[in-house]
Amino acid sequence: MKLLDNASIKPFSVDECADRLVNAVPLVMKVIRKEIRNNRPSYLSLPQFRVLAFVHRREGASLSDVAEHIGITLPTASKLVDGLVKKDLVLRKYSTCDRRRAVLNLTAQGSAVLEASGAAIQPGVARMLATLSPEDLYVLGRAAEVIQHVFAGECISKKPFPANNSNTKTS
Amino acid sequence: MKLLDNASIKPFSVDECADRLVNAVPLVMKVIRKEIRNNRPSYLSLPQFRVLAFVHRREGASLSDVAEHIGITLPTASKLVDGLVKKDLVLRKYSTCDRRRAVLNLTAQGSAVLEASGAAIQPGVARMLATLSPEDLYVLGRAAEVIQHVFAGECISKKPFPANNSNTKTS
DNA sequence: TATTGTTATACTCTATAACTATA
DNA sequence: TATAGTTATAGAGTATAACAATA
Numbered sequence: 054m055k056l057l058d059n060a061s062i063k064p065f066s067v068d069e070c071a072d073r074l075v076n077a078v079p080l081v082m083k084v085i086r087k088e089i090r091n092n093r094p095s096y097l098s099l100p101q102f103r104v105l106a107f108v109h110r111r112e113g114a115s116l117s118d119v120a121e122h123i124g125i126t127l128p129t130a131s132k133l134v135d136g137l138v139k140k141d142l143v144l145r146k147y148s149t150c151d152r153r154r155a156v157l158n159l160t161a162q163g164s165a166v167l168e169a170s171g172a173a174i175q176p177g178v179a180r181m182l183a184t185l186s187p188e189d190l191y192v193l194g195r196a197a198e199v200i201q202h203v204f205a206g207e208c209i210s211k212k213p214f215p216a217n218n219s220n221t222k223t224s
Numbered sequence: 225m226k227l228l229d230n231a232s233i234k235p236f237s238v239d240e241c242a243d244r245l246v247n248a249v250p251l252v253m254k255v256i257r258k259e260i261r262n263n264r265p266s267y268l269s270l271p272q273f274r275v276l277a278f279v280h281r282r283e284g285a286s287l288s289d290v291a292e293h294i295g296i297t298l299p300t301a302s303k304l305v306d307g308l309v310k311k312d313l314v315l316r317k318y319s320t321c322d323r324r325r326a327v328l329n330l331t332a333q334g335s336a337v338l339e340a341s342g343a344a345i346q347p348g349v350a351r352m353l354a355t356l357s358p359e360d361l362y363v364l365g366r367a368a369e370v371i372q373h374v375f376a377g378e379c380i381s382k383k384p385f386p387a388n389n390s391n392t393k394t395s
Numbered sequence: 396t397a398t399t400g401t402t403a404t405a406c407t408c409t410a411t412a413a414c415t416a417t418a
Numbered sequence: 419t420a421t422a423g424t425t426a427t428a429g430a431g432t433a434t435a436a437c438a439a440t441a
Contacts, residue, residue, distance in 0.1 A: 064358035064359075065362060071347070073364070073368035073369070073372075074252060074364060075256060075346050075349055077369075077371040078249055079253070080371055080372065081249045081375055082249055082250070084375060085246060085250070087295075098431080100430085115400090116399075117398090124257070126433055128401075128432085131400065132431075133430095152440060152441090153398065153399040153440050154399065154440095175243055175246050178245055178246055179238050179241075181374055183238055184374075185238070185374065190236050190237075190238065193236070193241050193370055193371070194236035194240065196363050196364050196366075196367030196368075197367075199356065199363055200248040200252055201247070201251065203356065269407065271407085286422075288422065288423085296408085297410055297411085298422075299412095300409050302423065302424060303424095304407095318423095324416065324417050325417095325421095325422065
């Protein structure tokens with residue numbers, strides 16, 4: 054598929070592109086954060102919400118996975134998960150293969166809470182885009198693809214995706 | 225300037241575009257945050273860095289401006305600024321027109337610290353983009369433009385830009 | 396001995412409530 | 419009475435250090 058009219062575009066340098074990205078991305082992030090804030094239950098802090106969302110994406114994740122991905126230390130992750138376990142949103146078992154390793158999963162209630170909140174984020178952003186031309190929408194959609202391709206690696210744990218091990222026991 | 229080969233593109237819906245944005249933007253944000261973390265002086269916390277950067281963008285801003293923009297309460301902003309003033313990075317005077325209103329400015333040292341740190345963020349992102357094709361760079365650059373256009377309003381205080389009032393006195 | 400996670404401790408960030416000073 | 423900011427208090431998030439359990 055031919056995307057651009059190559060005869061007429063003036064390409065951006067890597068540096069200029071990075072500049073623009075550094076300025077633009079936080080603007081979107083601010084809206085996303087606002088939506089999360091407004092739509093999460095009041096008893097869930099933002100860091101807890103992030104942990105909950107991560108466990109959703111990576112059922113069976115270990116505490117180290119959480120810490121590494123969210124960018125916090127192990128003790129902090131431990132305490133955040135403590136809170137989620139107390140609220141009955143996350144189930145913390147320990148792997149029978151390696152009994153040191155925690156195996157985190159959402160409870161039914163955790164899934165419900167996350168879905169209810171998460172569903173509200175996208176529409177908030179969509180409202181901002183409502184007035185854009187099809188061409189602008191296309192540019193944004195394609196840019197998101199490029200970003201996924203280039204930046205996704207940063208977001209994936211170096212460790213293999215944890216098998217959703219059913220050989221677990223409750224703590 | 226003709227940007228897209230309209231005959232061949234399949235436009236994204238607003239919803240799909242929002243979906244993609246919600247997934248892609250945090251990936252870039254994570255890299256930006258990492259760069260900030262790695263390049264700010266160790267005596268500056270991330271919230272303090274954000275306040276410092278805001279005062280840089282809005283010399284003469286009030287405490288309320290800081291609180292509203294960063295998304296924190298007035299007492300929190302007050303304490304963060306306290307720390308910056310103690311570190312001699314921010315100067316807090318009070319307007320002579322309205323003696324309740326704080327007037328915040330960077331000290332020479334504050335400017336120096338911010339510039340040194342800030343300069344390092346963009347190259348970190350640029351490194352991620354090094355392998356992209358000119359076409360992908362173009363898409364990212366254009367997307368940033370669209371985002372600026374649509375989302376910039378969210379980031380601007382509703383109040384008029386504070387005049388850099390020289391009629392101030394030290395506290 | 397190395398790895399996974401927890402506990403202890405201390406500090407920053409954060410908000411709500413109550414207050415002061417100014418308008 | 420309303421607004422800008424500070425202070426008091428309490429709770430959450432954070433990291434480093436020390437520890438326990440397991441591999």
